[in-house]
Amino acid sequence: MCDYDDELYHEHLPNICGAVREKSKTCCSINTVKRKLPILTWLPEYTLKTLIVDFVAGMTVGLTAVTQAIAYGAVAGLPPVYGLYSSFMGCFLYIIFGSCKDVTVGPTAIISMMVYPHVAGNPDYAVLICFLTGCIVLVLGFLNLGVLVRFISAPVIAGFTLAAALTVGSGQINNLFGIQSKSNEFLKSWINFFGHIQETRLNDALLGCCTLILLLFMRKLKDLKSCGCQSVLKYLSLCRNVLAVIIGILICYLMSREREEMPFRISEQITPGLPPFRAPPFETVDEEGQTVGFSEMISNLGSAVGTIPLLCILEVVSIAKAFSKGKIVDASQEMIALGFCNLFSSFFSSIPITGSFARSAINNASGVKTPLGGAFTGILILLSLAFLTQVFAYLPKATLAAIIISAMLFMVEYDTIAEIWRAKKRDMVPFVFTVLCCLFWSLEYGMLVGVLINALFILSKSMTPQFQLESQKHNGLELCVAELKGNVDYTAAESLNIKTVAFVTEQKTMMEKTVSLVIIKGSNIGSIDSTVALNLVSLRDDLKQLQCELICWNWNMAAAGVVCRLQRKARNMFRFTKNFSELLEMVANGNSKSESDNKNYSNSNGNHSHTGSSPVDQIS
Amino acid sequence: MCDYDDELYHEHLPNICGAVREKSKTCCSINTVKRKLPILTWLPEYTLKTLIVDFVAGMTVGLTAVTQAIAYGAVAGLPPVYGLYSSFMGCFLYIIFGSCKDVTVGPTAIISMMVYPHVAGNPDYAVLICFLTGCIVLVLGFLNLGVLVRFISAPVIAGFTLAAALTVGSGQINNLFGIQSKSNEFLKSWINFFGHIQETRLNDALLGCCTLILLLFMRKLKDLKSCGCQSVLKYLSLCRNVLAVIIGILICYLMSREREEMPFRISEQITPGLPPFRAPPFETVDEEGQTVGFSEMISNLGSAVGTIPLLCILEVVSIAKAFSKGKIVDASQEMIALGFCNLFSSFFSSIPITGSFARSAINNASGVKTPLGGAFTGILILLSLAFLTQVFAYLPKATLAAIIISAMLFMVEYDTIAEIWRAKKRDMVPFVFTVLCCLFWSLEYGMLVGVLINALFILSKSMTPQFQLESQKHNGLELCVAELKGNVDYTAAESLNIKTVAFVTEQKTMMEKTVSLVIIKGSNIGSIDSTVALNLVSLRDDLKQLQCELICWNWNMAAAGVVCRLQRKARNMFRFTKNFSELLEMVANGNSKSESDNKNYSNSNGNHSHTGSSPVDQIS
Numbered sequence A, B: 001m002c003d004y005d006d007e008l009y010h011e012h013l014p015n016i017c018g019a020v021r022e023k024s025k026t027c028c029s030i031n032t033v034k035r036k037l038p039i040l041t042w043l044p045e046y047t048l049k050t051l052i053v054d055f056v057a058g059m060t061v062g063l064t065a066v067t068q069a070i071a072y073g074a075v076a077g078l079p080p081v082y083g084l085y086s087s088f089m090g091c092f093l094y095i096i097f098g099s100c101k102d103v104t105v106g107p108t109a110i111i112s113m114m115v116y117p118h119v120a121g122n123p124d125y126a127v128l129i130c131f132l133t134g135c136i137v138l139v140l141g142f143l144n145l146g147v148l149v150r151f152i153s154a155p156v157i158a159g160f161t162l163a164a165a166l167t168v169g170s171g172q173i174n175n176l177f178g179i180q181s182k183s184n185e186f187l188k189s190w191i192n193f194f195g196h197i198q199e200t201r202l203n204d205a206l207l208g209c210c211t212l213i214l215l216l217f218m219r220k221l222k223d224l225k226s227c228g229c230q231s232v233l234k235y236l237s238l239c240r241n242v243l244a245v246i247i248g249i250l251i252c253y254l255m256s257r258e259r260e261e262m263p264f265r266i267s268e269q270i271t272p273g274l275p276p277f278r279a280p281p282f283e284t285v286d287e288e289g290q291t292v293g294f295s296e297m298i299s300n301l302g303s304a305v306g307t308i309p310l311l312c313i314l315e316v317v318s319i320a321k322a323f324s325k326g327k328i329v330d331a332s333q334e335m336i337a338l339g340f341c342n343l344f345s346s347f348f349s350s351i352p353i354t355g356s357f358a359r360s361a362i363n364n365a366s367g368v369k370t371p372l373g374g375a376f377t378g379i380l381i382l383l384s385l386a387f388l389t390q391v392f393a394y395l396p397k398a399t400l401a402a403i404i405i406s407a408m409l410f411m412v413e414y415d416t417i418a419e420i421w422r423a424k425k426r427d428m429v430p431f432v433f434t435v436l437c438c439l440f441w442s443l444e445y446g447m448l449v450g451v452l453i454n455a456l457f458i459l460s461k462s463m464t465p466q467f468q469l470e471s472q473k474h475n476g477l478e479l480c481v482a483e484l485k486g487n488v489d490y491t492a493a494e495s496l497n498i499k500t501v502a503f504v505t506e507q508k509t510m511m512e513k514t515v516s517l518v519i520i521k522g523s524n525i526g527s528i529d530s531t532v533a534l535n536l537v538s539l540r541d542d543l544k545q546l547q548c549e550l551i552c553w554n555w556n557m558a559a560a561g562v563v564c565r566l567q568r569k570a571r572n573m574f575r576f577t578k579n580f581s582e583l584l585e586m587v588a589n590g591n592s593k594s595e596s597d598n599k600n601y602s603n604s605n606g607n608h609s610h611t612g613s614s615p616v617d618q619i620s
Helices: A005-009 A016-027 A030-036 A039-045 A048-075 A081-085 A089-097 A109-119 A123-142 A145-151 A154-171 A186-195 A202-221 A230-238 A240-256 A294-301 A304-322 A331-348 A357-365 A373-392 A397-409 A414-423 A425-440 A443-461 A490-509 A530-545 A557-566 A568-573 A580-588 A590-604 A615-619 B005-009 B016-027 B030-036 B039-045 B048-075 B081-085 B089-097 B109-119 B123-142 B145-151 B154-171 B186-195 B202-221 B230-238 B240-256 B294-301 B304-322 B331-348 B357-365 B373-392 B397-409 B414-423 B425-440 B443-461 B490-509 B530-545 B557-566 B568-573 B580-588 B590-604 B615-619
Strands: A466-474 A477-488 A517-521 A525-528 A549-553 B466-474 B477-488 B517-521 B525-528 B549-553
Touching: A005 A557, A030 A039, A030 A331, A039 A089, A048 A081, A048 A109, A048 A240, A048 A357, A048 A373, A048 A397, A081 A373, A089 A331, A089 A373, A109 A123, A109 A154, A109 A304, A109 A397, A109 A443, A123 A145, A123 A294, A123 A304, A123 A331, A145 A304, A145 A331, A145 B490, A154 A186, A154 A397, A154 A414, A154 A425, A154 A443, A154 B530, A186 A425, A202 A230, A202 A240, A202 A397, A230 A240, A230 A357, A240 A397, A294 A304, A304 A331, A304 A357, A304 A443, A414 A425, A414 B530, A414 B557, A425 A443, A443 B443, A466 A490, A477 A490, A477 A580, A490 A530, A490 B145, A525 A557, A530 A549, A530 A557, A530 A568, A530 B154, A530 B414, A549 A568, A549 A580, A557 A568, A557 B414, B005 B557, B030 B039, B030 B331, B039 B089, B048 B081, B048 B109, B048 B240, B048 B357, B048 B373, B048 B397, B081 B373, B089 B331, B089 B373, B109 B123, B109 B154, B109 B304, B109 B397, B109 B443, B123 B145, B123 B294, B123 B304, B123 B331, B145 B304, B145 B331, B154 B186, B154 B397, B154 B414, B154 B425, B154 B443, B186 B425, B202 B230, B202 B240, B202 B397, B230 B240, B230 B357, B240 B397, B294 B304, B304 B331, B304 B357, B304 B443, B414 B425, B425 B443, B466 B490, B477 B490, B477 B580, B490 B530, B525 B557, B530 B549, B530 B557, B530 B568, B549 B568, B549 B580, B557 B568
Parallel strands: A477 A517, A477 A525, A517 A549, B477 B517, B477 B525, B517 B549
Antiparallel strands: A466 A477, B466 B477
């Protein structure tokens, strides 16, 4: 036995205790505290000038937030006031924990849409999901699991966004034309629309379509470059939702004065006043008046308990990235912030909240300097809840529908889809599957299907090891020389065996060469696992049946160790020499000699470096 | 624009039409027909001598098959005769389609165990699963999807086998002691055993334990080397199950003559006669007498529709491999054979069948020469069904339990588990999860959990690209030079950006060096996808914010093409030069000059070979 024995026969496991001690040391440093509480970084340098800018930005965002909140409350299938309940607490908490100045936390179209099927009109479920989302996101954030977001590829995100926009937009098509509908799903909405198209209400349809056209036109305003008042136009464009709401309410109010009934379908009455502060509901009462316990509520929520937190994380992290301008986004910190936002928000009857792309963009365009802008957004929403609910009684559903549809039209990443199509056709597979499953099955499962299908690409690639065989002849000896590279996983184990045995058999039958030695070079192997090691041992036995010996030459120590620890006898397969001719000499002189050679070599080469020039290349 | 344009801007998709034409050509060759019908290879050379050997082997296997069939019928929770119904058709069909002479197809412990919870005493479900398994395995075989088995790693197989053996063995512990039990599950069986231990029947317990000890002793017989009659001992050892059955029946028969009731708990009466030939049941009647339709049956079967075929494939392929002696096993052909076996067997009221390890080992040990041995096994089972069912009425349950438990004790791959533990501790994670989930959740989901957890290892590895950065200085220019290698998947995309930006930022803050150029070498990139390309474009923008330029040098054409097709503008990032100094010169002379240089180079180098010596290494 030689010097390698320690390396070959003892697995070096990571020192977990040491790592934990190291971690707990860095955990209490000032830098870490500052990283976990970003407010400590910017608050000491806060000036009055920054305050003014933040105030203007915060108020602008607030006006949009109010209208979107009412709309998204409706999308979630709840009284619209729940949208407002969900909008303020996130703004306040993000100031303390948020690391990106532009992000605005509140209800969003996709999350509301995801909540909808699980809520069935009972707000208790929505508030419970909000609480659970808070807990889960917080724990994942503290465990630094923000990296999980990386499993969601660009095609899957693009597909999900397209499907979500189509679903949310289609869910409003009935409201736009004043048709009654109970569904928010893609197919059902359109079936309802075409089935009841004769029930279209002229007033609603006119208001809805005009508002939609106005919104689309105003969105284009900011791109106009002819006239001089560009900044005014830009501001108008940003406030278009607020304008649409004001116009809608005004028309509705004026028209309703002259008759008895409302001229448009209107949203449910918004309960005036702030939401009560109370613990999230761990039990509820169903439609038939029966009490539903916590575990039954969880089982009713089903997979949403997992997917909604994931989506919340995805949204806030991608928004933070979009506005980070090249700075590194601390995904885990964003998750911690989002977790606290949801957790505390759930005590104010909130639905799950996350970063809103539209409002963050307005925030950014309004020139916000610090997360403090969120405070003014929050205050504005609280004021609306306290004093403006009477006004919202005149808000037509068609106006809300137009606002939501126009937002959805611009949420789809048309460019990205085109880019993916041009760049790599194969990536359209997860995209198409995600879109179809999201539209016709459910948003959350569609996304999971997309993630799984895309993961299959990686897994299927792992089935083909970086492994090429070639036949060589040295001193009358027929050899088969191969090099194995990179990470070799269990999925590749069998293909390794099949390729080698097929090669040797083919040489015998087609070329009439009897290969008596297979040499596998392995200095560039990344890692192997026990399945590969088991297969290597069985490859040796298989080759023995074909009167052929297997030699593993200059393998990376970690990889060789796995095989040697598996079976001590397998040590005989391994040879470590400086170059290829030495190896051949060793083989020619037989095993007894080679063992001592091996020992000499290993003694004179303490560093065991086997990378560098490749002797196989030199002689081939 | 230069010569590369065609390569960069046009994706070369695989020629599907050509591949199909090619495939259809080879499909009708004599070799393919021979491969799909292995009987054509060995039958023409069949001799009388081979027939005699096959006859002896077939009869030996048949005797074991009868006892195992009765046992496994009981394991599946059905009348034991269903085990016999399942045992003959597979033997006949495997002769035609099977490629491995030793494999014996029939009911097995694991599959019977898997069928058990879905059957609930109603054979119609078992027969339907058999039919569906046949269809699915056949289709997968024709689609050449045998490779899917590679996703099940050695630790997962070892864990599953351990858990299945424990479950099946524990399910018989009550029968061994004559205790009544309705459950076959691991926990429930032991709870029932300890809860009703005072109900132990002395007769059954004595017979059961003695039989078990006898079986374990006889298994050891073949290892005895002292005496001369080794081949007799070996044969005795192989026939131990048959002996145990004969002894059990004899004792029971003799003791029952003297009293009114049976001295032991006995199996249900075995209906004499052959099973009727009829189509598999596509509807059934449940316990309450209501008709259950096809779709409801399928939904009752649930995930078993997917997992049982997978397990059948896994068993037959792994057995074929174990006995192939170095020859390559055509997994897809084995699947086709297994598919036909199940398909036709389901017309004779069969439960799902697959290769049996125990019986295949007996077949091999008896020296079988061709798959024709199966014919004699099948005939023996048919004869038993026709004439011996009266005899089996005296078969005690305790004897069957002892046979099953002793089989389970030796099914566990103790050595493999120890080898995995020694070889790589990390691989114990999927093993432990598989065992726990199989034991305490369900066999099929446990296996899926194991497969998924093991796949996570591969996926998590794909998150770290082979990418290392180092800072260099040339002519006063601070550079950051990196090389990207291997397959880069979407999971690695973000880490690429974060690493690069962190490196550049760190150089600025810690070392006070302003890196103005990042060069990523990419001649050894395997493949990239659109998410990586999108991230590369955003990395360029991020670096621009840090006053730093990004250059991709000598990238593999396929990888560069993905980025260039994504955004035409991204073409500016790419440089192709013969060596590093040329690249630096090109950068120093500015972009206008470099573009023409680029053109010249590409014109003079039609072959675009950029591999070979690494200039980065030369200058570092």
